[in-house]
Amino acid sequence: MCVLQWGIRMRLDIHKDFPILDQNIHGRPLVYLDSAASSQKPKAVIEAMTHYYEHDHANIHRGIYTLSERATVLHDQARDRVKQFINAKSSAEIIFVRGTTEAINLAAHSYGRSQLRAGDEIIVSVMEHHANIVPWQMLAASVGAHIKVIPLLPTGDLDMENYASLFSPRTRLVAITHASNVLGTVNPIKKITAIAHAHHVPVLVDGAQAVPHLSVDVQDLDCDFYVFSAHKMYGPTGIGVLYGKQALLENMPPWQGGGDMIAQVSFSGTTYAPLPAKFEAGTPAIAEAIGLHAAIDYIETIGMPAIMAHEAALMAYAKTRLGDIPGFRFIGMAKEKVGVIAFTLDDIHPHDMGTILDRSGIAIRAGHHCAMPLVMSLGLPAVARVSFGIYSRRADVDALVKGLYAVKKVLA
Amino acid sequence: MCVLQWGIRMRLDIHKDFPILDQNIHGRPLVYLDSAASSQKPKAVIEAMTHYYEHDHANIHRGIYTLSERATVLHDQARDRVKQFINAKSSAEIIFVRGTTEAINLAAHSYGRSQLRAGDEIIVSVMEHHANIVPWQMLAASVGAHIKVIPLLPTGDLDMENYASLFSPRTRLVAITHASNVLGTVNPIKKITAIAHAHHVPVLVDGAQAVPHLSVDVQDLDCDFYVFSAHKMYGPTGIGVLYGKQALLENMPPWQGGGDMIAQVSFSGTTYAPLPAKFEAGTPAIAEAIGLHAAIDYIETIGMPAIMAHEAALMAYAKTRLGDIPGFRFIGMAKEKVGVIAFTLDDIHPHDMGTILDRSGIAIRAGHHCAMPLVMSLGLPAVARVSFGIYSRRADVDALVKGLYAVKKVLA
Amino acid sequence: MTAELRELYQSVIIDHGRHPRNFGALANANHHHEGFNPLCGDRILIHAQTQNDRVEKIMFEGSGCAISMASASLMSDLLLKKTRAEIETVFADFHQLITTGHANQDLGKLRVMSGVHEFPLRVKCATLAWHALLAALRDVSGKVTTEDEEPI
Amino acid sequence: MTAELRELYQSVIIDHGRHPRNFGALANANHHHEGFNPLCGDRILIHAQTQNDRVEKIMFEGSGCAISMASASLMSDLLLKKTRAEIETVFADFHQLITTGHANQDLGKLRVMSGVHEFPLRVKCATLAWHALLAALRDVSGKVTTEDEEPI
Numbered sequence A, B: 001m002c003v004l005q006w007g008i009r010m011r012l013d014i015h016k017d018f019p020i021l022d023q024n025i026h027g028r029p030l031v032y033l034d035s036a037a038s039s040q041k042p043k044a045v046i047e048a049m050t051h052y053y054e055h056d057h058a059n060i061h062r063g064i065y066t067l068s069e070r071a072t073v074l075h076d077q078a079r080d081r082v083k084q085f086i087n088a089k090s091s092a093e094i095i096f097v098r099g100t101t102e103a104i105n106l107a108a109h110s111y112g113r114s115q116l117r118a119g120d121e122i123i124v125s126v127m128e129h130h131a132n133i134v135p136w137q138m139l140a141a142s143v144g145a146h147i148k149v150i151p152l153l154p155t156g157d158l159d160m161e162n163y164a165s166l167f168s169p170r171t172r173l174v175a176i177t178h179a180s181n182v183l184g185t186v187n188p189i190k191k192i193t194a195i196a197h198a199h200h201v202p203v204l205v206d207g208a209q210a211v212p213h214l215s216v217d218v219q220d221l222d223c224d225f226y227v228f229s230a231h232k233m234y235g236p237t238g239i240g241v242l243y244g245k246q247a248l249l250e251n252m253p254p255w256q257g258g259g260d261m262i263a264q265v266s267f268s269g270t271t272y273a274p275l276p277a278k279f280e281a282g283t284p285a286i287a288e289a290i291g292l293h294a295a296i297d298y299i300e301t302i303g304m305p306a307i308m309a310h311e312a313a314l315m316a317y318a319k320t321r322l323g324d325i326p327g328f329r330f331i332g333m334a335k336e337k338v339g340v341i342a343f344t345l346d347d348i349h350p351h352d353m354g355t356i357l358d359r360s361g362i363a364i365r366a367g368h369h370c371a372m373p374l375v376m377s378l379g380l381p382a383v384a385r386v387s388f389g390i391y392s393r394r395a396d397v398d399a400l401v402k403g404l405y406a407v408k409k410v411l412a
Numbered sequence C, D: 001m002t003a004e005l006r007e008l009y010q011s012v013i014i015d016h017g018r019h020p021r022n023f024g025a026l027a028n029a030n031h032h033h034e035g036f037n038p039l040c041g042d043r044i045l046i047h048a049q050t051q052n053d054r055v056e057k058i059m060f061e062g063s064g065c066a067i068s069m070a071s072a073s074l075m076s077d078l079l080l081k082k083t084r085a086e087i088e089t090v091f092a093d094f095h096q097l098i099t100t101g102h103a104n105q106d107l108g109k110l111r112v113m114s115g116v117h118e119f120p121l122r123v124k125c126a127t128l129a130w131h132a133l134l135a136a137l138r139d140v141s142g143k144v145t146t147e148d149e150e151p152i
């Protein structure tokens, strides 16, 4: 239950904003517990994109007619909205990409390949999503750099002492997740950037699992890059954001070439456009930027404090209810967590759990969650995960508990 | 007027499928003549995406519940539909990207950087869009390769004799547009690939302006790569396609790293997934793939032959009507053209034309059209362009003619 | 519990899943292969011992869901004395069974797996061990993954 | 023709656009700068000759739309004998005029450009020459582009 009165009202209403939730799966009401993989979309977001296509669409930039002007203004406004949302200093620091993965690849290609040399080092943590491992491995392989890995404490928190000890004169970058997509752990980013900056090392923060759940202020965090995907924060697929400090972005070479990222093209030489255009070659995901704008409006209308209170209350409820199930084991007990619970139940394989729960309309995720190094370090072949969104309710937890008892019965 | 009876019926109905066209701009009915920059979207495409978000959305792959299975199947079906649409041999040859620009960058980074060495040569034409110039310039600069440029004949056709003479033992790639976004010229791709293949050189074809207007059969064209954007073919923003012959794609290293493009990740080494996943790191543009599927269905329901007949008739009508205006000059007179007309009128700057036409609700494009080398080679600072889509009508041409007379009057 | 679930998780499957037969290393195996299912992280290492092209013994190691473990366990019991060609025929029928619910020939004890056909996402689980065995017998190097399974 | 169009394309503007004053090279110019508008490909090369920090003569070359040509032409006529600081003040007022339709101080003949404020997309055209002139007087090397103009 929410601590605040308006929190309670919110919980009763919110569900109805999401058309997809109003359906039966295998004859049972859908209980969607996989928001960390991708959130559902409120009507307001879907309608903003439909409205755009039905009234305002044209290619942006360089259009000299009304529709193109409208589309350009809407696209610019979306960028400004993102800037406010994460409190960037300037809209020039907001680069639109397809998602978290492309954002990290952009940083690895442009910043990485221009700055790193053989023997240099990159620090990541063992709890990273593959998106924040593989691009650095590919970069390391291509320039001859090395990757150092921050281990975890048994609680699921980062081993901060070990982290501080990993720096060397060759450390060139720290790439770390704001919140773990498996354990839910929220990492102490301000401390992490302070330590890195003391060594003059920039920090890239993977905010994919943080932006839907926390107030993010990139200036306060003092991170150098911050990346996230719209589809995990109630926005559309096909768009995400790379935030970078302006001075850093300005010194980085472009990555992709094409229209709009150039000032002038000739066969004897090409000059590049200023930020953010330099990193946005080609026709961008225009409708998707407008959908992201609507998603931020939606989040801020409800209010991040209300969302956080709601999710904290739901997590507390879930911990009590789930903890009562015999054989239920929580994976990851960090103090600060987003609405993600990884667990095992008896010796039941998560995949069997998932199949059985699905027949009760309950959607959970099972496997390595694109975080194989973490799951392997836990000594488990796979884990089950439930994750909450703004629309999740106590009734969802109740259904899950009932479903897990049914799982035990089927496999008894 | 269309040659075929059903062509006429089509022309009257089609317009109504596009909600955006039913509006006034500055008090006058919208006349949208900028489809080459981005086409408008039929209701069926918008609704397919809305339906997806309202009923079937979840992250794809690795989900073990019904919604994820549905989303995965829909995404796979979209890929199969694209495969059919361009007659690829296998769906593994269809890589989803953001658009034409990203597709060319993928080829330039993965194929280009792994295959080209200092002193190697790339052949492009002078009529390329910046998207098919800048990535090759960046590649050339990074590996020390050179770019050779096919010039045009006065008609706006490629100088094929010159093309054949550009090959050397160091030629490694031909990158050429299927249809020019300024002149409308359709290039003889079959001849171009035959000549290149005789020199064992692969060919990348920029199909951005061809797929909305022509039947494309990549096996018949025998091109090695074919790239296009959904947003120019009645589909959504945020998605496009890189087709590549399977053997080529299989030998190319991955470009972006992340989730879904790997088979296994550990800090001691990572193995990559098979095609097409190898080139699709991260959560893809799922709703957009479904929108692209709907766009192909839309095109094929009307039928490419009907579309071509309609556009050819409209072009003929436009040529007669526009040619009658004193001071009107066509730029580019190739025999085979898509529905694109570049022109000048007296000594009126295209930008002034655009502003004045906009006040009559008419949307045209003016400038260099992201093809600066071409526009400069024409000895013009800028050109005006109108371009047609499936929904364009004789009434649009009539409005344009009236508008151009008004332009002459304003600036007299 | 739905009828489909009862059909999928028959007691034979739960029993084989929990107490797999032929689980462990095989000292004088002459064929080995690792199968991997990235969908759920399942991993099965197959050891096979052949003589005159006939399989004399199959053992396996690894971990996985009830379906993949039961499938490996049943398979390791039922394919002895067969040649690779014969096993490929059985696999074709087995594949038909778990995708359609019925098979061309009587598959004996393997019929308990027919419930899989109502769960297309689980076909990969049921075939993992088979892919690994066939790759082992073909002496394919490296690893097979269920990604090679045709998409459902 | 709408009233806004009449206001934008006044005869003075059409006249200056078609027959720009001070068009051509300037032999003893001591400041030069090229301005470029990627929106429409317009390009204006400014030559200015100063003495004791005051502009004695402005000439320009290039090509562009009626608005950018007229703006360059009017500017080249009206800024003589001014210092860079004074020109910056005039430009601030001019910018206000073409974005809002009115200015703080009487801009004299420049007032014919006020119609631009109904056409936000054309502000870049009207300011191209000014940006280039100011960059020339600041002796900025390279090129200015109207992309530096705040977004509309």
Ligand SMILES: Cc1ncc(COP(=O)(O)O)c(C=O)c1O
Pocket (backbone or CB within 6 Å): A259, A281, A282, A283, A284, B036, B037, B099, B100, B101, B102, B129, B131, B132, B177, B179, B180, B181, B206, B208, B209, B229, B370
């Ligand atoms: C011929 C051609 N190639 C490439 C492009 C770039 O396409 P996109 O901006 O969708 O990446 C365009 C469209 O502007 C085009 O007309």
Ligand SMILES: Cc1ncc(COP(=O)(O)O)c(C=O)c1O
Pocket (backbone or CB within 6 Å): A036, A037, A099, A100, A101, A102, A129, A131, A132, A177, A179, A180, A181, A206, A208, A209, A229, A370, B259, B281, B282, B283, B284
């Ligand atoms: C922590 C984290 N980082 C990165 C990603 C990748 O995001 P995307 O697939 O949207 O690129 C995810 C989501 O799967 C994630 O949870």
